[in-house]
Amino acid sequence: MNRATQQGNRSSTVLGRRLGSELLRLRDESGKTQQQAAQVISATNSKIVKMERGWVPMRDPDIRTLCEFYGLEDAKLVSRLLEVARLDRERRKAKGxxxxxxxxxxxxxxxxxxxxxxxxxxxxxxxxxxxxxxxxxxxxxxxxxxxxxxxxxxxxxxxxxxxxxxxxxxxxxxxxxxxxxxxxxxxxxxxxxxxxxxxxxxxxxxxxxxxxxxxxxxxxxxxxxxxxxxxxxxxxxxxxxxxxxxxxxxxxxxxxxxxxxxxxxxxxxxxxxxxxxxxxxxxxxxxxxxxx
Structure with missing residues (x-):
């Protein structure tokens, strides 16, 4: 797997996929559906799919809202997710x-x-x-x-x-x-x-x-x-x-x-x-x- 995994006109990154898999795990453990997750952040089902597969950079407000909706009370883990999201956004636009x-x-x-x-x-x-x-x-x-x-x-x-x-x-x-x-x-x-x-x-x-x-x-x-x-x-x-x-x-x-x-x-x-x-x-x- 090279710089990114292509999915049509989308691309995923290593950090994006790692973050998406963590959000998917939290959603599964909470028993929530993709449709419910989409509603709570005023988005479409397809956006949740893209987030969970690491196809798009993620906004901090969306991550915080989803974590709260999934019942995550571990503030340290939320901070980790936010940090990975920040690093992923930087990585996607980086010209290193x-x-x-x-x-x-x-x-x-x-x-x-x-x-x-x-x-x-x-x-x-x-x-x-x-x-x-x-x-x-x-x-x-x-x-x-x-x-x-x-x-x-x-x-x-x-x-x-x-x-x-x-x-x-x-x-x-x-x-x-x-x-x-x-x-x-x-x-x-x-x-x-x-x-x-x-x-x-x-x-x-x-x-x-x-x-x-x-x-x-x-x-x-x-x-x-x-x-x-x-x-x-x-x-x-x-x-x-x-x-x-x-x-x-x-x-x-x-x-x-x-x-x-x-x-x-x-x-x-x-x-x-x-x-x-x-x-x-x-x-x-x-x-x-x-x-x-």
């Missing part, structure tokens, strides 16, 4: 730097959301997460993927990847928790010099207060992360209105339901428990670097 890079391809929607997220928890078994990659490492990955014909495209892709990393050091820095498999740190992407620099970058990043790095060692044996990599993107405190991102060889997949987010948060926690503590992880990274 990422739009200058068609080389990002399916990553465009992810990078746009990363720009407004409060936190990312990412598990990677095959390579170092993009937010922590050096330019040389990112370039070697792009070349190794054999997915690029034009060297200039590769350079622009690397430039865009590096630009993402500004989120880790801006005035409201992204909270990043990255768990990486030991095998990814031993894979000689780009050769020994490139890997030495990449491992040094990991150690430096881990010293920042908003970055946590863990390594799952070979000795951990079988663990829940072996089924595949994923990232959980948060737009409030962890666990509140999260979405899950998975990038495969053939497609980009967003899991937007509360159930999917909760399941992946549990899986992430289990992977973390199989990993070394942050201090021990950095020590292992240092040892691997010396071996190179």
């Amino acid at each position: 730097w990422w739009n200058q890079y068609p080389e990002l391809r399916s990553l465009v929607e992810y990078v746009a959301l990363e720009d407004i997220a409060t936190g990312v928890r990412t598990w990677q078994g095959a390579f170092v997460p993009g937010l922590l990659q050096t330019p040389d490492y990112a370039r070697a990955l792009a070349v190794g993927n054999a997915d690029w014909d034009d060297p200039e495209e590769i350079e622009r892709f690397v430039e865009a990847k590096v630009a993402r990393q500004a989120r880790l050091a801006d005035s409201n820095p992204l909270a990043l928790w990255a768990i990486v498999a030991e095998g990814a740190l031993r894979q000689l992407v780009g050769g020994r010099e490139v890997m030495r620099a990449q491992l040094e970058r990991l150690s430096e990043a881990a010293a920042e207060p908003n970055v946590t790095v863990q390594v799952v060692p070979f000795l951990a044996g079988s663990h829940p992360g072996m089924t595949g990599a994923f990232s959980v993107v948060s737009f409030a405190e962890p666990g509140a209105m999260d979405v899950v991102y998975m990038d495969t060889t053939s497609s980009t997949l967003w899991l937007e339901s509360e159930k999917d987010a909760a399941r992946h948060n549990v899986t992430f926690g289990r992977i973390a428990r199989n990993g070394l503590a942050p201090r021990d992880s950095i020590a292992l990274i240092g040892r691997i670097r010396k071996e190179l």
